Every structure is written in structure tokens, then in C-alpha cells.
Amino acid sequence: MQRRSFLKKAGLGAVAGTAAVAAPVFAQANPKISWKMTSTYGPSLPPLFGAAQTFCKMIEEASDGQFSIRLYPAGEIVPGYGVMDAVSNNTVECGQTASYYYYGKDPTFCFDTAVPFGLNTRQMTAWMEQGDGLKLMRELFAPRHIVNFPMGNTGTQMGGWYRKPINTLADLKGLTMRTAGFAGEVLSRMGVVPQQIPPGDIYPSLEKGTLDAVEFVGPVDDEKLGLFKVAKYYYYPGWWEGSAQVSLYVNDGVYEKLPKHYQSLISLASSYAGMQMTANYDAHNSEALRRLIANGTTLKAFPRDVMDAAFAASNVLYKEFCDKDAGFKKVFENYMAFRDGTVPWFRIAEGSYDNYLGIALANAKK
Structure with missing residues (x-):
């Protein structure tokens, strides 16, 4: 300007x-x-x-x-x-x-x-x-x-840093994890013990073992916080933060x-x-992710049973809040109607384009 x-x-x-x-x-x-x-x-x-x-x-x-x-x-x-x-x-x-x-x-x-x-x-x-x-x-x-x-x-966020691998839904049981907002309530129903900790206290809490896992934002910020130094496994996607x-x-x-x-x-x-x-x-997220992997980070996708359990638990929680809070229900119904109306277009257009381009570029490098 x-x-x-x-x-x-x-x-x-x-x-x-x-x-x-x-x-x-x-x-x-x-x-x-x-x-x-x-x-x-x-x-x-x-x-x-x-x-x-x-x-x-x-x-x-x-x-x-x-x-x-x-x-x-x-x-x-x-x-x-x-x-x-x-x-x-x-x-x-x-x-x-x-x-x-x-x-x-x-x-x-x-x-x-x-x-x-x-x-x-x-x-x-x-x-x-x-x-x-x-x-x-x-x-x-x-x-x-x-x-x-x-x-x-921030864009779609990552699923966080974990001291041990998450191979099944059972691996989440008893895990003490830094998270915020709605995600903490959903994760608690999956066996996680959520903790809301300010950004400045995340690294020392993970380093001291007060936390077993941490989610914050994504590669740029996570690298700055040094989380890769105290937790090896980096999961995606952050289903609680599509943005x-x-x-x-x-x-x-x-x-x-x-x-x-x-x-x-x-x-x-x-x-x-x-x-x-x-x-x-x-x-800058892509270059930060490459550096994290070069420094020993293990990048992994959440298992399907974890994603399915999270989706189911989220919908149960939404219904509970809608049933007891008219204000919540008003916003929820408007927000989700907008989501359900726009997702098919994104899937047809950008989703298919991004998926094809990713596969094509990977094949071209073989």
C-alpha cells in the first residue's frame, strides 16, 4: 500500500x-x-x-x-x-x-x-x-x-510431537499432552490427559517429562521452540485445526x-x-519441515483408527453442547452448514489437483 x-x-x-x-x-x-x-x-x-x-x-x-x-x-x-x-x-x-x-x-x-x-x-x-x-x-x-x-x-496445523510412536488408538491412553480448546475435550475422551500451557512454557514442560506430547502450530514455530530436541515423533494432520x-x-x-x-x-x-x-x-513451513527431518525427526501420519475415533468423539461432543446451549447450536449449525457446502468443491478442484501434482512430482524424481 x-x-x-x-x-x-x-x-x-x-x-x-x-x-x-x-x-x-x-x-x-x-x-x-x-x-x-x-x-x-x-x-x-x-x-x-x-x-x-x-x-x-x-x-x-x-x-x-x-x-x-x-x-x-x-x-x-x-x-x-x-x-x-x-x-x-x-x-x-x-x-x-x-x-x-x-x-x-x-x-x-x-x-x-x-x-x-x-x-x-x-x-x-x-x-x-x-x-x-x-x-x-x-x-x-x-x-x-x-x-x-x-x-x-496459520493454515492446517500439525498433530504434534510425541515421545513414543502412536501405532493404535490404545497408545493414546494416559498420554499427558499440551493442547488447547475443543481439542483437549475430544482427546480426553480418547484417553489423553490434556494440559493448556502457554507457548513460553511448552519446551521446558516437554523436556522435564511433565508432558508426553505437545501440539502447537507447525514446522516454522515448532522448530523455533526446539521441540524436535526433546520428542522424536511428529504426527499429521492436526485434525483439530484444519485452520x-x-x-x-x-x-x-x-x-x-x-x-x-x-x-x-x-x-x-x-x-x-x-x-x-x-x-x-x-x-516457510516446507523448508522448516525438511530441516526437522534432517535433524532426526520421524514424520508419521495418524493411524486411521485414531482419525476415525477423533471424528466420532468430536460429533458426540458437538451434539452434547448443542443440546444444552442454544447459542452454541446457532453458531455450530451455521458453521457446519458452510463447511458441508464448500468441502465438495474443494475436493473436486484443489484436492484433486494437489493430490495429482504431489504424486506426479514424486514419480518424476524416481
Whole structure:
């Protein structure tokens, strides 16, 4: 984006027919605003934290320094999982997080990030932007005084790191595993003991043996965390995260006081920062995976009985929540109807193309 071009169109810069806007007029139209932003993540996770940095940088540059947001990593103002409460009560004006961390407050929040056997990245974007996703999520967050914006997606995630191989469903029994959101509840019904641990505590917990297994994101972030050094087996796919959307939370009180062009700038900047996050993962996961394998990682697919048991357990859990929570049911039915309507097209078009190309490239190298 050309900053000066944007400023002109938004009324932030030169007015047509004049050399420049007089300083008092510019100040009146573009008030000086300083916000604080907290994140669930930190600099050790460049694609995730980098999206928040990109967002803040774009806001400041596009407003010619009039609107600035100071970014704080997890733990500097509030703990990593304290973002929702911090934005809700206006301890900070905005925050970056993944909504499925707040499963304990309301399982419906998971639809803003990922649910087992849910939408892939492009389907999630389509549901949010062209389906009812954003409207339903805005309704969900409103009682908590939060205006939410999609701000990136990791893509389909990996199934995690395991100290021992998973050859059958029975191998999951008694396994202590770091996971988050809906996945933990489903896995617990398969015999796993789930633990929700912030990103910064994952490696030491696995190294000390407090955990038997860990799932986080995928090759780029997992390599950064060094998980391959303390667990050998790396499984796929992360059936609980066919995609994982990251969100920007803004306190509704301060948001409503912003000039309309600042509100539009938040939407534009969060969208651009999110696009960069997804592109980062798509561009670098493959090379990171190659390095992990070169360093001794054993890459394995989950056995079919594990996948089938996970699918069945997920559907049972969905029914239980729908039966007791009308709000959950409303979002669930809309989300899954969108999934069921789009999967056949993706399977016909991109699925068949990707499968053929993968086989053809492998055969060409023989």
C-alpha cells in the first residue's frame, strides 16, 4: 500500500487543490491517539508476533504518526491467556490472541479460531467475510465489550510431537499432552490427559517429562521452540485445526470513540497483517519441515483408527453442547452448514489437483 495515496483518499493528507492541510485542521481531523496492545505471543514466534508488529507499524505509518499502538509481548502487562479479560475491562485498548484459548469461558469462542474437523484456511476466510461468520462472532463478543477482527491464519496445523510412536488408538491412553480448546475435550475422551500451557512454557514442560506430547502450530514455530530436541515423533494432520485463525480484539468503548477513518484503518491493517502471517507460514513451513527431518525427526501420519475415533468423539461432543446451549447450536449449525457446502468443491478442484501434482512430482524424481 502506498501510504500517501491512502492518506489522500482517507482525508488524512493533502486536500485536492491545495498544497497541504493547515496544521490545526489536520490535528482536528486526525487526533493524536496512543494505545497499548498485548499479545498471547512473543518475539520467539515470528509469524504470530510479527503480524501484531506489522499491524502496529501500518497504523502508525498510515496515520502519519497520529495514531500509535505500543505492542507488549505475553507477560509484560498481562499473562498470555489474559488478553480477552485485559481488552474487555480496558486494561489495554487492544490485543492479539486466538479465541479458542477461552474455551473455558464459552466453547463457542472456538469457532473464531478452530474446531475439530472444521474449515480450512480459505473456507474460514470465506465464512468470515462472505458467510455469517463475522456477524455471528461480533454478536458473541459484544457482551464482553470486544470488537473482533480476523488477523491471520496459520493454515492446517500439525498433530504434534510425541515421545513414543502412536501405532493404535490404545497408545493414546494416559498420554499427558499440551493442547488447547475443543481439542483437549475430544482427546480426553480418547484417553489423553490434556494440559493448556502457554507457548513460553511448552519446551521446558516437554523436556522435564511433565508432558508426553505437545501440539502447537507447525514446522516454522515448532522448530523455533526446539521441540524436535526433546520428542522424536511428529504426527499429521492436526485434525483439530484444519485452520487456526488469530484475532485482533479491540475494546468497544475506545473503538466507538475513534474517527471513522481510524476505524477503517484498523480493519485494513488487521487484514493486511493477517495476510502476511498466512503467507509467511505457507512460504516457510516446507523448508522448516525438511530441516526437522534432517535433524532426526520421524514424520508419521495418524493411524486411521485414531482419525476415525477423533471424528466420532468430536460429533458426540458437538451434539452434547448443542443440546444444552442454544447459542452454541446457532453458531455450530451455521458453521457446519458452510463447511458441508464448500468441502465438495474443494475436493473436486484443489484436492484433486494437489493430490495429482504431489504424486506426479514424486514419480518424476524416481
